[in-house]
Amino acid sequence: xxxxxxxxxxxxxxxxxxxxxxxxxxxxxxxxxxxxxxxxxxxxxxxxxxxxxxxxxxxxxxxxxxxxxxxxxxxxxxxxxxxxxxxxxxxxxxxxxxxxxxxxxxxxxxxxxxxxxxxxxxxxxxxxxxxxxxxxxxxxxxxxxxxxxxxxxxxxxxxxxxxxxxxxxxxxxxxxxxxxxxxxxxxxxxxxxxxxxxxxxxxxxxxxxxxxxxxxxxxxxxxxxxxxxxxxxxxxxxxxxxxxxxxxxxxxxxxxxxxxxxxxxxxxxxxxxxxxxxxxxxxxxxxxxxxxxxxxxxxxxxxxxxxxxxxxxxxxxxxxxxxxxxxxxxxxxxxxxxxxxxxxxxxxxxxxxxxxxxxxxxxxxxxxxxxxxxxxxxxxxxxxxxxxxxxxx
Amino acid sequence: xxxxxxxxxxxxxxxxxxxxxxxxxxxxxxxxxxxxxxxxxxxxxxxxxxxxxxxxxxxxxxxxxxxxx
Numbered sequence: 001x002x003x004x005x006x007x008x009x010x011x012x013x014x015x016x017x018x019x020x021x022x023x024x025x026x027x028x029x030x031x032x033x034x035x036x037x038x039x040x041x042x043x044x045x046x047x048x049x050x051x052x053x054x055x056x057x058x059x060x061x062x063x064x065x066x067x068x069x070x071x072x073x074x075x076x077x078x079x080x081x082x083x084x085x086x087x088x089x090x091x092x093x094x095x096x097x098x099x100x101x102x103x104x105x106x107x108x109x110x111x112x113x114x115x116x117x118x119x120x121x122x123x124x125x126x127x128x129x130x131x132x133x134x135x136x137x138x139x140x141x142x143x144x145x146x147x148x149x150x151x152x153x154x155x156x157x158x159x160x161x162x163x164x165x166x167x168x169x170x171x172x173x174x175x176x177x178x179x180x181x182x183x184x185x186x187x188x189x190x191x192x193x194x195x196x197x198x199x200x201x202x203x204x205x206x207x208x209x210x211x212x213x214x215x216x217x218x219x220x221x222x223x224x225x226x227x228x229x230x231x232x233x234x235x236x237x238x239x240x241x242x243x244x245x246x247x248x249x250x251x252x253x254x255x256x257x258x259x260x261x262x263x264x265x266x267x268x269x270x271x272x273x274x275x276x277x278x279x280x281x282x283x284x285x286x287x288x289x290x291x292x293x294x295x296x297x298x299x300x301x302x303x304x305x306x307x308x309x310x311x312x313x314x315x316x317x318x319x320x321x322x323x324x325x326x327x328x329x330x331x332x333x334x335x336x337x338x339x340x341x342x343x344x345x346x347x348x349x350x351x352x353x354x355x356x357x358x359x360x361x362x363x364x365x366x367x368x369x370x371x372x373x374x375x376x377x378x379x380x381x382x383x384x385x386x387x388x389x390x391x392x393x
Numbered sequence: 394x395x396x397x398x399x400x401x402x403x404x405x406x407x408x409x410x411x412x413x414x415x416x417x418x419x420x421x422x423x424x425x426x427x428x429x430x431x432x433x434x435x436x437x438x439x440x441x442x443x444x445x446x447x448x449x450x451x452x453x454x455x456x457x458x459x460x461x462x
Contacts, residue, residue, distance in 0.1 A: 027433040031441065046433050060433070135457075158457050165460025166412055172453055208453045215409045217416045220425065220459055226450040266451035270425050278424040286448040294448040302424035312429055320447055345447050352442070358429055368431060372438070376445060384441060386434060 023048050027388035034381040037112065038068035059124040066119070069112030073240040073330060073341060075251050077107040101186075105249045108242055108330055115238075119145045123152070134159050139174075147181035150202075166214040171207070178202035182237045187253045189233060200233035219271035227263040234258060241339045242330040254340040256325065262288035276304040286320075292345070294320035310358045312370070319349035343378050350376035356386075366390040420459035 024047050031040040044062035051057065123141025130136065139154040156172035180200045184190035190198050206228040214220050239254040268282035280300035287293040298316040305311060323345040325338035333339040356370030372384040412420075423430035428438065435452070443449050 025431070025433050027431075027437070029437050042437065044433050044437070058432075060436075062433075062436075160457060160460065162411075164411060164413055165457065166409070168457025168460070170457060174453070206450065206453065208450070212457045213409050214412050214417075214420065214459055217410075217412055218419050220420060221409075224451055226453065228450060262448070262450065264448070264450050268427070270427075272419045272422070272425065275419075278422070280427065284451045286450060288448070290447075292447050294446070300427070302429065304424065310424065310429070316442075318442070318446060323447065344445060348446070350445065354438075358423075358431075368429070368434070370434060372441070374441060374445065380445060382441065382445070384437070386437060388431060388433060390431070 021048060021392060022050055023390055023392045025388060025390045027386065029384055029386045031382060031384040033068065034379075035112070037071065037380070038066065038382075041065045054129045056127040056129075057124065058127075059122070061120075061122040063121075064117075064119040066117045067115070069114045070238055071110060071112055071343070072238065073108060073110050073242050073251055074113065075103045075107055076109045077104065101250070102248050103251055108249065108251065110330070113238075117145055119143060125154075132160070133165075148178065150176055150178040152176040168212045170210045170212070172210075174206045176202070176204040176206075178204065178232070180233050180237070182233070187237060188255060189235065189237075189253070202230060202232040202234065204228065204230045218273075219269065221270075222266075222268045224266045224268075225263070226265070227261070229262075230260040232258060234260060235340075236342060239340065239342045241333050241341050243333045243335075243339070244331055245334065254342065255338050256340055257290065257338055260288055260290055262286065278302040278304075290345075291324040292320055292322070294318065308360045312354070312356050312358065314352075314354040316352040316354075317349070318352070320347065322347040346378070348376055348378050350374055350380075364392050366392070414460070417459050417461050421461035425459065 025045065027044045027046075029040070029042040029044075031038070031042070033039070042062060042064045044060065046058070046060040049057045121141065121143035123139060125137055125139035127135050127137040135156075135158040137154075137156045137158075139152075141152045141154075143150045152174055154172065154174035156170055158168055158170040161167040161169060178201060180202065181197050182189060182200050183197050184192055189200065206226070208224055208226040210222060210224040212220065212222045235254055235256045237253060240251050241254050243250045243252055264284060264286035266282060266284040268280065270278065270280045272278045278301070280298075282296075282298045284296040285293070286296075296316065296318045298314065300312065300314040303311045323340065325336065326340050326342070326345040327333060328341050328343060328346060330341075352372065352374045354370055354372045356368060358366060358368040360366050366389065368386075368388045368390075370384075370386040372386065374380070374382040374384075419425070428435040439452055
């Protein structure tokens with residue numbers, strides 16, 4: 001699925017930021033891309049509870065109802081009405097599994113295949129403060145779709161480096177084991193091309209070390225190093241490539257390496273310019289062994305209009321290089337072992353804008369409204385409306 | 394080039410002062426936290442980017458913050 005990437009990593013170390021406060025947050029997001037490629041309706045809820053001064057429990061639940069269409073190569077002559085695939089709700093009666101046989105070059109199309117999905121996810125994180133006030137956290141999360149489920153366990157330790165708590169270092173580790181339900185119709189990862197399904201696994205590890213430092217009464221800075229290692233079935237079963245084998249044209253499932261190692265670093269800085277104006281800035285560098293490296297620059301501004309109303313704005317610029325096995329040209333791939341035409345693996349850049357406000361209707365109740373707009377240079381545009389409410393008790 | 398920005402934070406952190414707990418009123422404001430302290434908002438923003446881009450990471454361990462707890 002187009003959105004499948006998000007479920008792989010969104011829960012990584014999600015709950016390591018802990019607030020010592022009792023609250024319940026409910027949030028609703030509506031997300032829509034241009035050309036009807038993806039629409040998501042996502043309600044979510046978070047609960048944070050303090051038990052004395054030593055324990056904090058944070059738990060969340062979210063649901064994503066996703067519909068839309070993924071852009072893929074397909075065989076226009078394929079008759080999807082046979083019922084051989086569960087994914088035949090395509091507008092043009094095509095299937096992501098219409099592949100394997102030699103096809104006519106004139107019948108190859110690059111277009112949208114419909115999909116629908118429902119994800120349910122939840123998790124919790126328990127933090128224990130020891131005598132020195134260092135924090136030990138354990139977390140568990142679980143995300144489930146009909147063809148993808150992924151439990152995750154995480155652990156982190158935060159150590160204060162001075163008595164005034166002006167500097168700290170935190171180490172965090174997370175492990176995921178994903179279960180991917182793969183339809184084996186002409187999928188080279190399977191032992192059989194019968195069309196039956198098989199379950200493949202992913203084994204993902206992620207580590208991060210973060211050093212935080214209070215600079216003065218008005219500013220704070222953070223430096224992080226992170227890395228991850230993904231292993232197992234990392235291909236996307238819904239994406240096709242076109243191969244030219246000695247003049248014969250085939251549509252086949254994409255094949256990605258079964259390992260990926262990445263590392264990166266991020267530096268962030270926040271400063272209160274005045275009592276009402278706060279600025280944030282950050283930069284992230286990323287590099288992996290698929291030859292993808294990326295740069296991310298982000299700025300946020302908060303303006304507190306009065307005791308109740310705060311405006312927020314943010315701009316984020318992102319750019320990445322292409323994976324070494326990516327090409328969007330349908331006559332590019334021949335016998336390469338690894339091949340993908342998933343445009344998210346190509347060279348791209350995007351700019352994201354966010355504006356919104358936070359309104360305190362009482363000392364216990366906050367409301368926030370955010371409008372997010374993503375503009376990618378490969379013709380992807382997406383808008384998200386996010387409405388939330390936080391009740392502090 | 395990429396190593397230059399590893400050196401800059403070292404210089405940056407070297408300029409820090411000792412701030413006592415009673416001087417951290419400004420630092421304790423929600424505006425000093427990423428996404429205004431709204432963790433669900435931070436989560437969905439992260440999901441949007443991860444679903445459209447090929448890289449991830451760096452948004453996990455939140456660190457100790459200002460030590461205002």
